[in-house]
Amino acid sequence: MDDKLVVIKDLHVWFRVFGGYLKVLNGVNFTVRAGEKVAIVGETGCGKTTTVKSILRILAPQAKVVRGEIFFKGEDVLKMRPPRLQHLRGSGASMIFQDPTAALNPVFTLGDQISEIIRYSGSRPEGSGAEIRQLAIKALREAMLPDPERMLDNYPFQLSGGMRQRACIAMALATPRELLIADEPTTNLDVTIQDQVLRLVKTLVVQRGMSLILITHSLGVARETSDRVYIMYAGSMVEAAPTGEIFERPLHPYTQGLLSCIPKLTGEGVAEGIPGRIPDYLNPPPGCRFEPRCPHATERCRRSKPEFARVGDGHEVACFLYY
Amino acid sequence: MPGDILVVENLKKYFPIDKSTLLKRKTLYLRAVDGIDFTVREGETLGLVGESGSGKSTTAYTVIGMYAPTGGRILFKGREVAGQASERPLDIKKDMQMVFQDPGTSLNPQRTIGQIIALPARVHGLVSGGSVERKVIDLLEAVELPADYRYKYPRSIGGGERQMVAIARALATEPSFVVLDEPTSALDVSVQAKIINMLIRLQKQFKLSYLFITHDLSLMRNLATRVAIMYLGKIAEIAPTVEFFRSPKHPYTQMLLSSIPVVSKAEEELRPRRVESRGEIPSPVNVPPGCGFHPRCPMAMDICGQVDPVMVATGQDHLVRCHLYSGAARSFSAAD
Numbered sequence: 001m002d003d004k005l006v007v008i009k010d011l012h013v014w015f016r017v018f019g020g021y022l023k024v025l026n027g028v029n030f031t032v033r034a035g036e037k038v039a040i041v042g043e044t045g046c047g048k049t050t051t052v053k054s055i056l057r058i059l060a061p062q063a064k065v066v067r068g069e070i071f072f073k074g075e076d077v078l079k080m081r082p083p084r085l086q087h088l089r090g091s092g093a094s095m096i097f098q099d100p101t102a103a104l105n106p107v108f109t110l111g112d113q114i115s116e117i118i119r120y121s122g123s124r125p126e127g128s129g130a131e132i133r134q135l136a137i138k139a140l141r142e143a144m145l146p147d148p149e150r151m152l153d154n155y156p157f158q159l160s161g162g163m164r165q166r167a168c169i170a171m172a173l174a175t176p177r178e179l180l181i182a183d184e185p186t187t188n189l190d191v192t193i194q195d196q197v198l199r200l201v202k203t204l205v206v207q208r209g210m211s212l213i214l215i216t217h218s219l220g221v222a223r224e225t226s227d228r229v230y231i232m233y234a235g236s237m238v239e240a241a242p243t244g245e246i247f248e249r250p251l252h253p254y255t256q257g258l259l260s261c262i263p264k265l266t267g268e269g270v271a272e273g274i275p276g277r278i279p280d281y282l283n284p285p286p287g288c289r290f291e292p293r294c295p296h297a298t299e300r301c302r303r304s305k306p307e308f309a310r311v312g313d314g315h316e317v318a319c320f321l322y323y
Numbered sequence: 324m325p326g327d328i329l330v331v332e333n334l335k336k337y338f339p340i341d342k343s344t345l346l347k348r349k350t351l352y353l354r355a356v357d358g359i360d361f362t363v364r365e366g367e368t369l370g371l372v373g374e375s376g377s378g379k380s381t382t383a384y385t386v387i388g389m390y391a392p393t394g395g396r397i398l399f400k401g402r403e404v405a406g407q408a409s410e411r412p413l414d415i416k417k418d419m420q421m422v423f424q425d426p427g428t429s430l431n432p433q434r435t436i437g438q439i440i441a442l443p444a445r446v447h448g449l450v451s452g453g454s455v456e457r458k459v460i461d462l463l464e465a466v467e468l469p470a471d472y473r474y475k476y477p478r479s480i481g482g483g484e485r486q487m488v489a490i491a492r493a494l495a496t497e498p499s500f501v502v503l504d505e506p507t508s509a510l511d512v513s514v515q516a517k518i519i520n521m522l523i524r525l526q527k528q529f530k531l532s533y534l535f536i537t538h539d540l541s542l543m544r545n546l547a548t549r550v551a552i553m554y555l556g557k558i559a560e561i562a563p564t565v566e567f568f569r570s571p572k573h574p575y576t577q578m579l580l581s582s583i584p585v586v587s588k589a590e591e592e593l594r595p596r597r598v599e600s601r602g603e604i605p606s607p608v609n610v611p612p613g614c615g616f617h618p619r620c621p622m623a624m625d626i627c628g629q630v631d632p633v634m635v636a637t638g639q640d641h642l643v644r645c646h647l648y649s650g651a652a653r654s655f656s657a658a659d
Contacts, residue, residue, distance in 0.1 A: 043511040161375075162603055190374035190538065192600035195582035217511065220584030247586055261516030263542040265568065265583065265590045270545050273516030277481055 004071075005179060005211050006032040006055060011068030013050055013059065015281075021064075022281040024050055026235035026289065028068070029308045032179070037205060037212040039222035039243075041258075042232035045278050048215045051232070052181045055213075056089055073178075090121035093179035094172040096201075098187050100164035104156040110167050111136055111152030114174055121175045135174065143170035144200055162193035166200065173204055180205055183215045198225055219262060223247055228314070231255045234279055234289040237308055241315040251317045253294050288320070296321055328500055328532045329363040329386065334395035336378075336385050340608060353608045355381040357556035358395070360634075363500070368526070368533040370547030370564075372540055372579075376604050378556040379536045383502045386534065387421045399500070417447045420493035424505040426485035430477040436463075436488050437473030443495040462491040465528070466521060483514035487521070494529065504536045519546060541583060544568055549640070552576050555615035556607055558634075562641040571595055572643040574622045614646065622647060 013025035024047050032038050040048050053059050055070060057077060070077040072088055080088065097103040105113055114136040133152070140148035143166045156164055165185060172180060182201060186194035202225055205212045216222055222229050222243070229246045231239040231254065239252040250256045260271035276293040285291055291301040300320055308318040337352040356378045363369045373379040384390045386397060388408030397404050399419065405411055420443075423429040430439055437459045444450045450458045460470045466487040477485055486506055493501055503522070507515040523546065526533060535547060543550050544564060551561040552575065560573040571577050577595040585591055602619035605611055611618055617627035626646050634642045635649050 043513065160603055190604075191540075192374065192578055192582045193603060194584075195600045198584075218584060219586050223586055224584045258512065259586060261513050262586060263519070263539070263545045264587070265541055265544050265580075265585060265593045266587075267544045267564075267568070270516045270519050270542075272520055274513040277483075277514075 003034045004031055005034045005036075005073060006030070006213075007069075007071040008051070008055070009069045009071075011051070011054065011070065012066040013047075013054060014064050014066050015060070016062045016064065017282075020282050023284055024235050024281055025054075025068075026284065027305070027308075028232075028236055030230060030237060032211050032213060034178070034211060035209050036228060037202070037214065037226045038228050038230065039214045039216060039226035040230045040232055041216055041219055041222045043217055043258075043278065046232045047235045048232055049183055052095070052183060052213055052215060055181070056093060056095060057085060058089075091175065091177060093181060094177050095181040095183065096165070096168050096172050096185045098184040100161065100168045100188075101156065103168050104164060106156055109153050109155055110140070110159075114139055114152075114167075114171050117171055117174050139170040139174035140167070142173065142204065143167065144196075145170065162189055162197065165189065165197055169197070169201060169204070173208075176208070177210060179211045179213065181213045181215075184217070185214075186221065187217070194221070201225070219247075219258060231258070234284065235281070236289070236318065237316075238290065238319070239315075239317045240308075241312075245312075245315055249315075251311065251315070251322060252290075252319050253296055253321070254290050288318075326364050327362045328365045328400060329534070330396075330398040331359065331361050331382075331386065332396045332398070333358050333360060334382070334385060334397065335393040336381050336390055337393045351608055353606075354556050354610060355607055356385065356392075357607075357610070359553070359556070359558050361551055361558060361561060363532050363534055364548075365499075365532055366526070366530060367548035368535050368546055370535045370537060370543035370550040371553060372537055372543055372550060373553035374538060374579075374604055376555075376607060377553040378607070379538075379553050380504055382553070383421070383504050383534065383536050387419060387502050388416070413447065417496045418498050419500050419502070420496060420498040421502040421504065422486070422489050422493050422506045425509050426477070426482065426489045427509075429489055430485060430492075432477055434476075435473060436475050436477065436480075439477070439488060440473070440491050440495055443492060447496050449496065458495070462495055465494060465525065466491045481514075483510055483518060486510065486518055490518075490521070490525070494525065497529075499530065500532045500534070502534045502536070505538070507542070508537065508539070515542075522546075540579060541585075552579070555604060555610060557615060558642075558644065559616065560641075560643045560645075562638070566638065566641055568593065570638075572637055572641070572648060573616075573645050574598065574620050574647070575616050578619075578621075614644075 008028050008030040011025050011028040014021040014023050028051050042048050072092055115132045118132050118135050137148045140151050145151050145166050186197050214225055226243050229243050230237050233254045239255050250259055257274040261273045263270050274293055279285055279289055287303050288301045288306055291297045306318045306320050308316055309323055310316050311322045334356055335358055336356040337354050340351045340353055342349045342351050371379050385392050388411055391406030399415060404415055440459050440462050441455050444458055459473050463470055463472055468487055507518050547564050549563050550567045552559045554575050560576050571580055578598045578600050581594050581598045582600045613628045613630055614632050617623045632644050632646045632649055634644045637643050637648050
């Protein structure tokens with residue numbers, strides 16, 4: 001238990017909409033150890049972002065945690081009072097978002113935005129302007145932004161997409177943290193820039209002994225960045241394993257389907273894809289949520305939801321085929 | 324050459340940017356496409372690959388006639404076609420169609436899918452009164468959608484299905500050449516797989532030639548007959564797919580290939596030796612002198628910052644625009 005930084009147990013989150021509740025998270029089980037790099041892979045709308053937002057308690061107001069527990073360093077996040085929450089967000093974990101253009105404030109300089117974070121988070125609430133400026137320059141330099149002194153006076157629109165994302169990384173890592181959450185940090189970037197940004201994130205996280213949660217829809221990105229991979233489908237984790245293992249021996253039919261329909265450099269063609277689409281969250285299937293699309297579905301899958309169970313060394317899967 | 328359905332020669336598209344001040348008139352040009360040559364052969368898929376800002380979409384728009392070119396020629400089936408679509412004869416417009424990246428914005432939200440698909444066929448006089456319904460049902464069938472989808476509106480169907488409607492609309496005029504501008508980049512991989520397989524099937528069924536614009540090289544490995552890489556408005560390398568992935572020549576191609584995240588050891592071995600990606604694509608307003616790639620190139624030599632390389636053949640059908648292969652590098656330093 002000691003080395004576990006984040007533990008999520010059986011988390012159910014619903015969203016209130018006109019006509020009922022969207023039952024989005026359906027029993028998420030998830031663990032991140034100290035110093036571990038974990039990837040969550042899933043397609044659009046599977047609940048990846050909802051899962052990590054609930055760790056920081058930054059869900060939209062219409063979201064409701066129906067059941068489940070979240071622990072950060074053994075402390076129950078859902079029971080935290082505002083001062084503890086600020087501590088969690090200020091020196092526990094920080095987050096990088098998918099769209100750096102929307103994450104940065106367009107009317108303040110990078111210097112203003114980074115200084116604000118340094119001033120209000122962590123252990124240095126006070127500090128002279130010059131001192132804070134030095135820390136901001138250091139943060140920008142570590143994120144490999146060219147000419148950091150001048151960069152402080154730039155506005156976000158003066159930067160390219162790749163540089164904006166580097167600025168967001170600088171802000172997230174300007175003060176010491178234990179966990180970095182990166183929500184599709186490279187989805188809007190070109191492949192050569194993606195490569196640079198991922199290398200940067202990985203280097204900084206390893207250097208500082210932090211943990212990383214990387215959300216992505218790309219299995220390739222997950223493979224090259226993480227130690228362990230979670231595959232998520234329609235509101236719950238369907239498979240988790242050490243990165244090497246999951247690509248060598250994928251067990252869940254959804255994982256196998258995903259892997260087969262990625263275009264590969266070996267050029268063997270592209271499989272037909274997975275039939276059907278993600279279920280309607282207003283009235284999801286009662287049993288396994290993948291059952292309507294699954295080639296191996298049985299009567300049992302229609303009736304009950306498979307547990308997320310251990311099947312091998314560090315390999316967990318939620319599928320009746322394996323127990 | 325016989326068998327070429329589309330020939331593009333020295334195509335240029337510059338966009339003027341007004342930088343005038345009170346006292347001085349000044350116009351700069353953004354060189355989106357800066358002198359490119361390529362052909363699309365009958366029945367093949369030419370993959371045009373590049374990063375954002377490389378000019379690949381501008382090339383597509385210019386070929387289809389949405390932009391008038393600044394210079395160069397476009398020959399379609401041996402006929403020279405005018406720059407803008409409004410000046411092109413109807414039979415050429417019928418024969419060239421396009422599928423856009425985002426089916427959420429390329430389909431009219433106020434029309435039913437039946438109306439959307441029928442419109443091009445009506446414009447080109449391919450259907451009359453009673454046969455419209457039949458045509459729409461046939462087209463929906465061709466893209467594997469149920470016939471009753473013709474009564475639905477685009478907003479009520481999924482992203483992948485919308486893209487299938489966009490494909491059906493492109494096929495409505497019975498074209499022989501289709502420009503596909505990143506048709507799957509907004510979709511999830513499981514949906515992408517379905518669309519890609521459908522495009523391959525339709526190509527055989529209707530004898531189509533594709534110009535496929537994309538940033539995804541892995542996808543091109545599985546789909547294209549030939550691949551062209553664009554960088555800063557110019558083609559850096561063009562080769563048949565198998566040859567292209569077996570021996571990529573241009574340093575930019577090598578950098579791109581080695582940046583692709585892959586999912587197996589077998590794939591890892593197919594990537595070129597690690598060429599670490601560095602720098603970013605410069606603005607096409609301030610194009611670097613010489614070769615546009617030299618500020619990022621790990622192999623850059625003195626000549627690269629001064630002379631723009633020309634296309635040279637390094638093998639059957641394999642063209643590279645790089646001083647490493649032109650022999651010019653050697654003679655340049657000898658003359659120095």
